[in-house]
Amino acid sequence: MEYRNLGRSGLKVSPICLGTMMFGDRTDYAEAARIVASAREAGVNFVDTADMYAKSESEKIVGKLIAEDRDHWVLATKVGNPTGVGPNERGTGTKRLLQAIDQSLERLGTDYVDIYYLHKDFADIPLEETIGTMGDILASGKARYFGVSNFRGWRIAEVVRVCGELGVAKPVVCQPYYNAMNRQPEAEILPACHHHGIGVAPYSPLARGVLVGKYRPGEAPPADTRAGRNDKRIMETEFRAESLVMAQTLKAHALKKGMSATQFAFGWVLANRIVTSVIAGPRTLEQWEGYLGALDRPIDAEDEAVVDSLVRTGHPSTPGYNDPAYPLTGRLLGT
Helix, strand or coil, X not given: CCCEECCCCCCEECCEEEECCCECCCECHHHHHHHHHHHHHHCCCEEECCCCHHHHHHHHHHHHHHHHHHHHCEEEEEECCCCCCCCCCCCCCXXXXXXXXXXXXXXXXXXXXXXXXXXXXXXXXXXXXXXXXXXXXXXXXXXXXXXXXXXXXXXXXXXXXXXXXXXXXXXXXXXXXXXXXXXHHHCCHHHHHHHHCCEECCECCXXXXXXXXXXXXXXXXXXXXXXXXXXXXXXXXXXXXXXXXXXXHHHHHHHHCCXXXXXXXXXXXXXXXXXXXXXXXXXXXHHHHHHHHHHHCCCCHHHHHHHHHHCCCCCECCCCCCCCCCCCCCCCCCC
C-alpha cells in the first residue's frame, strides 16, 4: 500500500479511506467487522466517520472495531450537522465544539482523534470563534489535526487567514463532494487546497451510486436503491436525466477497458494529483472489495478525454445546476 502525506503535514494516509456512514444503519456490526478487517489486511489506515452518522451508531461501531489496533488507524470524525433538536446540538460554536468532541471520544472509546472535521460551514457563526475553539481542542490533545468539509474555496482561504491570525495550525485536509459528474470543486476548492498545502479527501466518488450505472434512463429505479427509497439527497442532487445517461456512457467505456464502473469512477477521482485519498463508503464487503480493486486500475488519457467530453472541468453534469443544500450567496437583494 502506498501512503501519502496529508497536505503539508507529516501525517501519512492510504490513498483509499474507509467511509463508515452506513455502519449502524444499512450495514450491521458483523458486516462492518468484515469490511474493517479487509481494509486492515489491505494496508488501509484511514477511516472516516461523523457524530451524526446512523444517529451516532457509526462512531460506536468504528471505535469498537479499531480498538485493538488503534495506533494503526488515522481516525477522522466530524462535527456540525445536527445530532438533536436543541439549538446548540448543531453548528460549530464554542459550546457545541467542546461538548461534541467529548461525546465523540466517549462513543469512539479513545482519548483522541487524529482529524476533527468541521462538517460544514456556518455563515452565522464567526470563524474566529470556531477556529479559536478548534485551537483549544488541538492544544488539549483531543484532536491531533483538523479539517474542513463542504467549504467553498474562498471560505477555505478565510480559514487559513484566521488560523494565521490566531496562531492555530491550519487545516490539513478538505473533504469536498467531487466526482466525474460534479467537477465544480476544480474551479475554486481544489486550487485553494493546492495553494495552501491542504490535503484533499473527496467523498462520494460514485455520485451517490449513480456512476455505478444501476439506474436506467427513463425507468423507475430499483426498489432496494437510494433512489428507489426516494432518498432526499440523491433525488435533489444526482438523480437527473443528464447524469443517468452519462453514467451509462461511462459504464460502457469502463467495461470496454476491462474495469468496472465503480473502479473507473473511483480511479478517475484518484488520478487528480491534488487528491490525497478518496473516501469509499461501502454498504457491503463486496462493494468494499470493488473499491480496493480500483487502486490497480490507472486512468489514461483516453479515459480522461471521455469524461471531458461529457462534463467540462469546473462544471456539473447539468449546466447551471447547484446543490440546494449549499446555496450560492453572491446575489443579495433588499436591505
